[in-house]
Amino acid sequence: ATTTTTTAAERCELHEDVQKVCSVDGCRVLVDDMKHKSCKEYCGEQGLACSGAWDEKDDGCEVKRRLTCATESHSDDVMCECSAAGAPPALGGCDLHGDVEEVCSADGCRVLVDGMKHKSCKEYCAGQGLACAGAWEEEDDDCEVKRELSCSSRSSSDDVICECKAPGA
Numbered sequence: 001a002t003t004t005t006t007t008a009a010e011r012c013e014l015h016e017d018v019q020k021v022c023s024v025d026g027c028r029v030l031v032d033d034m035k036h037k038s039c040k041e042y043c044g045e046q047g048l049a050c051s052g053a054w055d056e057k058d059d060g061c062e063v064k065r066r067l068t069c070a071t072e073s074h075s076d077d078v079m080c081e082c083s084a085a086g087a088p089p090a091l092g093g094c095d096l097h098g099d100v101e102e103v104c105s106a107d108g109c110r111v112l113v114d115g116m117k118h119k120s121c122k123e124y125c126a127g128q129g130l131a132c133a134g135a136w137e138e139e140d141d142d143c144e145v146k147r148e149l150s151c152s153s154r155s156s157s158d159d160v161i162c163e164c165k166a167p168g169a
Contacts, residue, residue, distance in 0.1 A: 012025055012026045012027035012048070012082060012083070012084075013026070013046075016031075016042075016045065016046065017031050017032045017033045017034075018030070018031060018032075019031065019032045019059065019077060020059075020060070020061060022061035022079055023081070027051075027081055027082055027083060028052070028061075028079060028080070028081040029079070029080060029081075029082075030056055030059070030060070030061060030077055030078075030079050031077065031078055031079070031080050032076060032077055033076060034073040034075070034076060034077060034078040034080075035073055035074070035075065035076050036072050036073065036074075037072060037073060037078075038050075038053070038069060038070050038071055038072050038073070039052070039053035039067070039069050039071075039078060039080035039081075039082075040053075040069040040070050040101075042078075042080050042082070043069075043080060043082035043083075046082060048082035048083060048084055049082065049083055049084070049100075050069035050080065050081070050082060050083075050102075051069075051081045051082065051083040051102075051103045051108075052066075052069070052080070052081035052102070052103060053066070053067040053068060053069050053071060053078060053079070053080055053081070053102075054066055054067055054078070054079040055067060055073075055075070055078065055079075056077055056078070056079045059077055061079065063079070066142060066143070067142075068101055068102050068112065068141050068142050069101060069102050070101055070102075070141070071141075094107065094108045094109035094128075094130065094164055094165075096108060096109070096111050096128055096130075096164060099113050099114040099115040099116075100112070100113060100114075101113065101114045101141070101159065102142065102143055104143035104161055105163070109133070109163055109164055109165060110134070110143075110161060110162070110163040111161070111162060111163075112138055112141075112142065112143055112159055112160075112161050113159065113160055113161070113162050114158060114159055115158060116155045116157070116158060116159060116160040116162075117155055117156070117157065117158050118154050118155065118156075119154060119155060119160075120132075120135070120151065120152050120153055120154050120155070121134070121135035121149070121151050121153075121160060121162035121163070121164075122135075122151040122152045124160075124162050124164075125151075125162060125164035125165075128164060129167075130164035130165060130166060130167065131164065131165055131166070131167045131168070132151035132152075132162065132163070132164060132165075133151075133163040133164060133165040134148075134151070134162070134163040135148070135149040135150060135151050135153060135160060135161070135162055135163070136148055136149055136160070136161040137149055137155075137157065137160065137161075138157075138159050138160065138161050141159055143161060145161065
């Protein structure tokens with residue numbers, strides 16, 4: 001049996017409309033022709049998942065403001081970060097899936113989760129084989145915290161920020 005090792009650069013071979021590569025691993029790129037399109041759509045078309053989206057300054061890799069992966073762009077250029085669907089985050093940590101709208105931490109353990117109405121972060125994390133480390137109401141469909149919640153709080157909104165950890169950690 002042969003083992004094939006896939007490098008980060010191979011996992012993030014983004015070709016379509018890439019104006020500039022903004023990260024060493026090639027997963028964060030400045031994409032052209034993005035008007036009325038989201039990074040979630042862009043990454044999905046490449047067979048990848050969106051792990052971040054930003055408005056950029058002056059056709060470069062400098063961040064102007066953070067966007068959600070689902071935000072449709074009003075400009076031609078948007079910076080998108082894509083990752084292999086189901087692949088562990090670049091810095092290790094959690095491999096969270098299921099209605100993840102945006103990854104809110106470098107280790108991938110804090111995420112903005114969609115479809116959380118009447119559900120708790122405790123339930124969400126348990127469904128991933130993890131324990132809840134924190135829960136927050138989000139500000140505006142993004143990773144900005146509006147207020148802290150308990151892990152067992154059932155949400156009245158559709159989007160919640162959940163942070164998961166290994167059980168017993």
